[in-house]
Amino acid sequence: MVVSEDQTQREKEKQLAAATALRWIRDGMLLGLGSGSTAAYFINSLGEAVRNGQLQVQATATSHASDALARKAGIAMLEPRRGLRFDLTVDGADELDPQLRLIKGGGGALLREKIIATASDALLIIADSSKAVPQLGRFPLPLEIVPFALPWVLDAMEALGGAPVLRTDPNDAQTAVQSDQGNLLVDCHFNALPDPAQLAEHLQRIPGIVEHGLFLGLARAAVVAREEGVMLLRPGLEPVPAASVSELL
Numbered sequence: 001m002v003v004s005e006d007q008t009q010r011e012k013e014k015q016l017a018a019a020t021a022l023r024w025i026r027d028g029m030l031l032g033l034g035s036g037s038t039a040a041y042f043i044n045s046l047g048e049a050v051r052n053g054q055l056q057v058q059a060t061a062t063s064h065a066s067d068a069l070a071r072k073a074g075i076a077m078l079e080p081r082r083g084l085r086f087d088l089t090v091d092g093a094d095e096l097d098p099q100l101r102l103i104k105g106g107g108g109a110l111l112r113e114k115i116i117a118t119a120s121d122a123l124l125i126i127a128d129s130s131k132a133v134p135q136l137g138r139f140p141l142p143l144e145i146v147p148f149a150l151p152w153v154l155d156a157m158e159a160l161g162g163a164p165v166l167r168t169d170p171n172d173a174q175t176a177v178q179s180d181q182g183n184l185l186v187d188c189h190f191n192a193l194p195d196p197a198q199l200a201e202h203l204q205r206i207p208g209i210v211e212h213g214l215f216l217g218l219a220r221a222a223v224v225a226r227e228e229g230v231m232l233l234r235p236g237l238e239p240v241p242a243a244s245v246s247e248l249l
């Protein structure tokens, strides 16, 4: 596989954003752990700090893959239970706009990610520079669908102006990808989402859509690594160098 200079730069930025997020992790915190390649860098860095005795934390992961990675990294894992709330969730994103509205779910983990983000006092996004966009929608919107509902959900998405595509195995177009819950995933192409809140309302009314990948009003801050430095973005505030902010919460 040929890896372009751009891809190499993106990977470096993901690692840098993930490592920067560690500066806001405090001893004793209960953490939500995100999914995807950027979150994996964070889990590995966190695991290293735990194994070195620098940090003691407990966590719940947003996917089977992240759970396995975190256990392997030596992080103490918590099962879901009544009353459990997280101090902070650290997760990646497929797109984030200046108001820190997000598209998530490119890795299929959107449902557990939204559950854990909602059970957290704060959601911190870690991202490479390609994820920060002026307007959401170039990345197709992921949806988690109950299998029985698929045909009607596809019709409903077309009626909303989207072009829905069932997510299949990249090596076998006949095999649909299943989420950790055993549901189907649909990627809906819109090109641009001028009113994400209105779209989210429509999606919530379509039976069979278990969850959609619009995360609105959930992210407290985003660490975005760029060639010129690592910035902290917060809704309604000018971006500042991440190193200048000592307390996030």
Ligand SMILES: O=C[C@H](O)[C@H](O)[C@H](O)COP(=O)(O)O
Pocket (backbone or CB within 6 Å): 034, 035, 036, 037, 038, 039, 091, 092, 093, 094, 103, 104, 105, 106, 107, 108, 109, 110, 113
């Ligand atoms: O379902 C996956 C998640 O929403 C990921 O956080 C998102 O797809 C970003 O993944 P990556 O860090 O690999 O770009």
